[in-house]
Amino acid sequence: MDDTIAAIATPLGEGGLAVLRISGPEAVLIGDRCFQPVGRSASSLSNAPTHTVHFGHIVNKGKRVDEALVTVMLAPRTFTRENVIEIACHGGVLPAKMVLETLLQNGARLATPGEFTRRAFLNGRIDLAQAEAVADLIHSRTEVALRAASEQLAGKLSHHVNKLRDQLMQTLAHIEAHIDFPDEDIAPETRSQLIARLESVAAKVEGFLEHAAEGQILRRGIRVAIAGRPNAGKSSLLNQLLGRDRAIVSAIPGTTRDTIEETANIRGLPIIFIDTAGLREARDEIEVEGIRRSRESFQNSEFILQVLDCSEKMTNSDRLALEEFCEKKRILVMNKTDLPDQFDFDIESMDAIPRAALVRVSCLTGDGLESLKDAIKELAWSGEIQADMLEVMINARHQEALERSRAAIFRTLEVLASGNSLELAALDLRVAVNAVGEIVGQTTTEDLLNMIFSQFCIGK
Ligand SMILES: Nc1nc2c(ncn2[C@@H]2O[C@H](COP(=O)(O)OP(=O)(O)O)[C@@H](O)[C@H]2O)c(=O)[nH]1
Ligand SMILES: [Mg+2]
16 A cells, blocks of 8 residues: 555544544654644654653644644554554534645545545455454444443454464365375365364354354344324334334324434343334325334334233234234234223234234333343344354354355265266365455455445544
8 A cells, every 4th residue: 555544533523522543654754744742742743752642733724623633653553554544633523624724735635434444454454354343332322232342442353253264274274185196096084174163164164154043134134113092102102212202102093103223232132113103094195104114113123112002902903913913923913901901802913923022111110121121232243242242143144255155065975975076176176265365354345345345434
C-alpha cells in the first residue's frame, strides 16, 4: 500500500471528541505538515518516539483549525502495520471535517469503507475472519453477540478453522504421495485409513455447521411478529418488551396501521419485534394495506406472538387467527390478566393449537413478562448459550464455504470408496481445502474482499 489514507474514525455528530486516523508511509510527514506542537512536546512528530501523545494545534495554511492531541504510532506495532497517526480533536461535525480537509490538502487520500481493516488484513496482522469480527464487534446488539465477536477477533474461530484446514492438507499430502508412485498399487488398508481420517474431518465440518443458525441469530437477530385482533394489546406488548413507549397505545381499535420494527435484547439475544395492524375486516384503504403488511410480516418472521384479550369473550376473529397460524411456530400470549377473566374458551383443547406455549401476562402491570421473555428465548434458541459455542459462531459466508467444503469431502470419500483413481480424489480434496481457506482468507479474490469491506464504515 504505497499511499497514505485518512478518515474520521468516530461517528459524525456532536460529541466530546472526534478522532481521525491516518495510515500509510507518509502518515508522519503529513502529520508534521498539519500539526504544531505546543509546550514540552517533541519539536516535530517525525522526531517523536513511537506510541507517544503530543499536544498542539492543527494548522491549515497558517490558520489554526483546532486544538488536538496527536498520537504517533510507527510500524509495525499498529492496527494496519503501517505508520499511523491518530488525531483527537474537538467533537462536532465541523471541527472534525476541517481537520480532515487539512489532512487531505496535505497529501492524504480519503479512505474507502473498511480500508484500515483491509490494510490490517493485507499486511498480515489479522486474517479475514478476524477482519469480519471487527465489523461484527461494531454492529453487535447484545453482550452475547459482542462476546462472540471478540472471541473471533482474538482468533479463536481462525484457530479452529486452521486446524481443520491442516487436517485436510495432511490427508491431501497423503493421497498425493501415493499418486507420485503410480507403480505401487495403494493397499486397501491405506485406502480405508484415508477414508477414516476424512470421515473424522467431515464430522468436524458438520460440527461447525451445527452452529450456523445461532451465528445468524447473534449477528442479524431473529424476527418475531406480534399478531392479534385490534385492541388485544399488541402495541402495549411491544412497548413492554422494548422497555419504552415506542408504539401508540389507545383504546381505539385499529390505531396501529403500519408495521413497526424494533430490536430488543431478550436474554442476550437480539430479537426484532414487529408490531402489526390488528387482523379484522378492514374499514378503509389504509387498513387494507396495513393488514396486508401484517400478513407479510407473519410470513417473514421466525415465529409469532399471538395476543389474545382474556378480559373479553373469544371472538370469531380470534378463532380465525388461531387457525390461520396453526402451521407457524408461535407463543400464545393471554393478555390483560389484571382484569376479570371473561375468556370463555379452553384454547389448549383446540385442535389447531399443537405444542404452542401459552403465557399469561398483563401489559398494564408487567405481570408475566419475565416468563414470556423466557419462552421467547427458549423458542429462539433452545439450550444454554455456552462459552465454547461462541468461539465457532460462523457467519453466512463461512457457512457457505463450509458447505462447499463438506460437499467436496463427500465427493472425495466416494472416489476413495469406489476404488477410482487417486488423482480424482486429490482434485476434490483440493477444492475442500481451498473452500475452508476462504474463511480465514488463505484463498481470496478481489471481489470477496470488496464484498466484505464494503460493509464497514469509513474510518474503520
Ligand atoms: N387493563 C389492561 N389494559 C390493557 C392491557 N394491555 C393493553 N391494554 C389496553 O388495551 C387497549 C389497546 O391496547 P393496544 O396496545 O393499543 O392494543 P393493539 O390494538 O393490539 O395494539 C389500550 O387502551 C391499552 O391501554 C392490559 O394488560 N391490561
Ligand atoms: Mg396497536
